Amino acid sequence: MKENASADGGRRAPNPKRRSARAERAILDAASELIVEVGFARMTMEAIAARARVGKQTIYRWWPSKSAVVLDVFTHLTGEKAGQPLPDTGDVATDLKTVLRATVDEFTTPAMDRTARAFTAEIQHDTELAVQIGERLVSPGTEVYKERLRSAVDAGQVRADADLELAVELLTGPFQKRWLLRTAPLTHTYAEDLVDMVMCALRP
Amino acid sequence: MKENASADGGRRAPNPKRRSARAERAILDAASELIVEVGFARMTMEAIAARARVGKQTIYRWWPSKSAVVLDVFTHLTGEKAGQPLPDTGDVATDLKTVLRATVDEFTTPAMDRTARAFTAEIQHDTELAVQIGERLVSPGTEVYKERLRSAVDAGQVRADADLELAVELLTGPFQKRWLLRTAPLTHTYAEDLVDMVMCALRP
Amino acid sequence: MKENASADGGRRAPNPKRRSARAERAILDAASELIVEVGFARMTMEAIAARARVGKQTIYRWWPSKSAVVLDVFTHLTGEKAGQPLPDTGDVATDLKTVLRATVDEFTTPAMDRTARAFTAEIQHDTELAVQIGERLVSPGTEVYKERLRSAVDAGQVRADADLELAVELLTGPFQKRWLLRTAPLTHTYAEDLVDMVMCALRP
């Protein structure tokens, strides 16, 4: 039970009820713009504060690091469709193609591209952030795929003994690799070919 | 009117013939150690210079950035087996498992893990470096896989109409994703399961 | 379209009201000590900052150069007696001797000697500083001499038609030359002989 506020490093917990909504929005907007304009690495806390016309302390009061700010930006970007289940028309191949094509479109926009890259880069040396990303974005993302595949198993379109965890990796891993290493462009055709190939491995 | 073309101003290219082998080795060694000890992000040019007992200018003379130094470290790490063809015992599944198990072992060592992560992070906002990495490491790495798969096609173990480029991605993409996002540990069993699953998709 | 006037780029003037008195004192003290210990040329901004336990930026925020810092040190050294009028016992020769003897004593202390030398050196290639020195130290210093000589004219001890500007130079120029070029030691006797000689030229 922490009661001595100044004993634990002088870090008094701020009162969220008094938080300025205006400042929060301005900070997230500024960060969002800057990450697209200059990228994560060249974006500085100082620049965020300046563009948001906000004191630096106001940022540090509510977020522990630059990554944390951008995590919030990212969450807002992808937030709405986070837990959304995948479409289920009855044909798993069609549905997966629909989803992957949409993902191609998403990762082709500069905002998403740069922000996602920034994260993938950042979690390589920020374990804390990696855990958060894993829990808030990766796991839920994987789960909706697994859910759709389970439904496909029930429909007899996927082998019952298939390792679904691995199956999801087979769908998303190549996609991510191609995007990260820029080995080849992400296209709708690619999304379809990928699903076709993976379905070969999953069909009963 | 004597024109002092070389008197001041711009970056005259240094003469590689005069390069100090001693300094180069010391710098690469220092960088190699530091990347393991503190990680790429916390490793500074100043620290490399200090540990290598070298002037900072000597680093900047030969490498444009920290990334470039580490690229050389990395190249030396993986260099020897760069173009090495994959084993060919006649059974493609066995051979791929052998290779992927070895890769698991490799990416489990701190030196490789940290250096590779540093790179994957860095090439997200350093396009120049991305190109170099692509040409010097990724492409050759992919090529040896494709070569082995071509041999498997000839042996009738892989469908003749399979997209080998995609096939390689199917093997390495999931692996890379699991490693990068740390969604699950890399084990020999995983390597084997992955090969088995992919072979389902590739068999005639 | 929001214009980020203050976001980046140029030198925004710092607000003197927020200036840290503690830092200012520490910097001047450190500079004062260092100039005596190692001399102006070998004194570095880095050393001042380190000794004052101050960030380099804090020095550069308030002073444009090393010279400017030392100018402040010097001003504080001589500051108190800057505008002080010369003694007036009724006998101008006696009074000038008193003053010049005191000046000999002053320029014989290491602190004054080294600081004053540093300045005389520095104003040779720092015109800005030269102007400041001229206005803040040299002119006021000359003026008090002229004032005393005017009083001597009134008392009939100095010719009414004497060029007092030149008279002051006659008193201080030889003194300064001997000190600067170290042609001979500065002594009380020298001060007295100098006054005697100059008085020959000034008496009615």
Place this chain on the structure above:
Amino acid sequence: MKENASADGGRRAPNPKRRSARAERAILDAASELIVEVGFARMTMEAIAARARVGKQTIYRWWPSKSAVVLDVFTHLTGEKAGQPLPDTGDVATDLKTVLRATVDEFTTPAMDRTARAFTAEIQHDTELAVQIGERLVSPGTEVYKERLRSAVDAGQVRADADLELAVELLTGPFQKRWLLRTAPLTHTYAEDLVDMVMCALRP
């Protein structure tokens, strides 16, 4: 008899007979130009070497420091008239005025002005140089004045009991002070007034 060349610090004395006249001239010319163009402080050994199209070692082989190079430049500038006796028309006041007017002209040229300032500055923290300057320039310079004054004593134009050392200081000190501190411009009129005033003090 020094025979073990490498024992005394590895500094083999260079053989002046093999010295390249071309290099020496080029170095002195380059230094001479640079001191006028950028001033002593901003002139670097590197720039001298570059402009003279000479290796840095060639400079360091023959001169121990930047000051030493400029000392040679200066010596060449003033060299020819170094020990030259002052004119002696029979009237000491006239002769002194002639000389001081010439000195005014000399110190009004940029080359002389900047070089002389550089020296006066430099000898404030380079004792070695100060001694050399004293012996090679200041003392001889003073001596010719004293010689002329001695002649004036013989001619009955100057008091026999006058301290000639001090008399020379009275002539040159004010001049130097005005020049160094730029308190007022150096003019022919000033030179004449100065001589007149000093003669008041020296006449029998």
Place this chain on the structure above:
DNA sequence: TATTAATCGAGACGGTACGTCGCGTCTTGCC
């Protein structure tokens, strides 16, 4: 006249200090 060792131009080297940038913390009024 040929030899040969020192000087030459060039510039890489280990260093020190520069002046700037951005960090994360601290301080000062204002609302």
Place this chain on the structure above:
DNA sequence: GGCAAGACGCGACGTACCGTCTCGATTAATA
């Protein structure tokens, strides 16, 4: 008490020169 503003101590940046140390390529005094 949160806020905008921004000064602070600090650490690293990338650059400029320092004075020393190789490198061939002249080059000039001897053999």
